[in-house]
Amino acid sequence: MLSRYGAQLAIGLLKLFALLPYGFVARLGDGLGWLLYQIPSRRRRIVHTNLKLCFPEWSDERREDVAQKHFRHAIRSYLERSVQWFGSAKKLEKLIQLDSAIDLTDPNLPPTLFLGFHFVGIEAGSIFLNYSLKRQCGSLYQPMSNPELEEVAKAARARFGADMASRADSARIVLRWLRDRKPVMLGADMDYGARNSTFVPFFSVPTCTLTAVGRLAKVGHAQVVPFIGEVLPNYKGYRLKVFKPWDNYPTGDDDADARRMNAFLEEQIPLMPEQYYWVHKRFKTRPPGDPSVY
Template sequence: MLSRFLTPLSIGLLRFMALLPYGLVARLGDALGWLLYQVPSSRKRIVHINLKLCFPEWDEAQRERVAGQHFRHAIRSYVERSVQWFGSARTLDKIVIVDSEIDLEDPDLPPTILLGFHFVAIELASISINRALKRRCGSLYQPLSNKALDEVAVEARARFDAEMVPKSFSARAVIRMLRDRQPVMLGADMDYGPRNSAFVPFFGVPACTLTSTARLAATAPAQVLPFIGEVLPNYKGYRLKVFAPWKDYPTGDDVADARRMNAFLEEQVRTMPEQYYWVHKRFKTRPPGEQGFY
């Protein structure tokens, strides 16, 4: 019953905040994140568990510092949905720097899987790479449990000509789009359970990792183009970083390909550990017989 009132109120607030200067919205989100970090919560606990697992060499002071920074980034990312979902193309142009190792406007771009990673700026990065390619892209998404909010999110994410595809209907749709030379965005660095997954190391910890990216790339066939979003310091906006396509991928060995993906992600996380999505239970699914962390 409460959500019937809170959902439209939240959406209305986001629409209103999209009219405010980006710097002000970013500062408000940062302040809210700092405030919420002072309160004990399950998400705060998850962040600390993940950081302790992935960075055992850090002392408590460093983990506490990065955890606090991350919480501020995570909460800020939700507040900045206002700009990301409802901001104009002109506004986005002002706050996004595109740094690409390839020509994104190449008319001869081969079938391409756009592999995104869950840094706090993934929402903006996905919208921005769609715009930078200047062509219709497919985008796989996990539907939100709140149907009213999910409808708004899908509409907002699709407004720059993205074709939104629920993950439950993904395989055939992805193959169809790739064979039509339509780039497809997807993320594979979350714990989606043991189906179509393998346990491979992520910062030395066995992590349930999807193997479907390599199989889709082999079936299409398609190149895999990794991209990440970075929040710039001093409330200056974002950087969309697009890397060169992976060479010799896939190999036909699902486990080896999943290891490569996680190794690549580790390299990127080390450059800005406070911005990876540590509030997610990355190690929720454990190998048979192994005790859970959370």
């Protein structure tokens, strides 16, 4: 956990980096990620464990290549919070391409859950989705261990008209937002523990997966629209890809609805495996009786 002074230093550096060219900051983060990958660490072991579980057919060389590229992307993404949190709307418009299958400015947009996935570009994608909606929306966030950093992050993520709510307080608030026809952004593809979750396959591994998305969609009579923030090659910025609403979702079957989310990820991750958030302990919670994989 960062100390108060450590948080202040980190925030100051991010504000400074926001004044510098994006390409310079991205290259700096890339180089720092390469350097840190050379040092054996717990996070590096987590990345390799996740990749081995999800892609057992890969060669060691393939796994090593993706792991190193991912580590570089992950460290780079922290430095790029600078432009994402403190860059102007004009700067974001230049950096982020919008590829949307639906009209985000449609005044008749039905109650909608925008479901984000934890690729390294999720921060840029979420902020620009909020900006592109051109209306007030709701957004859920995972509390940070440092309260000072959390307040800065909340303010940055809310600057284009987002109401922020902690995941811990989410269900009642999300339903109220949907009732008011306010679009809601949330992420659900991480391991938040067994509560309100079920075990369904993710790359053939039984994985603790939240059931909240299907339940909220059912009670709130909402469509679910997936979106992904992609980091473009050659330090060109990002692409926000917004997909069509999922058909026949929710089904009312918690397992089937959770499996739908994981199946979507199984389609998207192979397109850019180095960008999915493998540094997270995705398989931390195991089915009863199963040993830890980490």
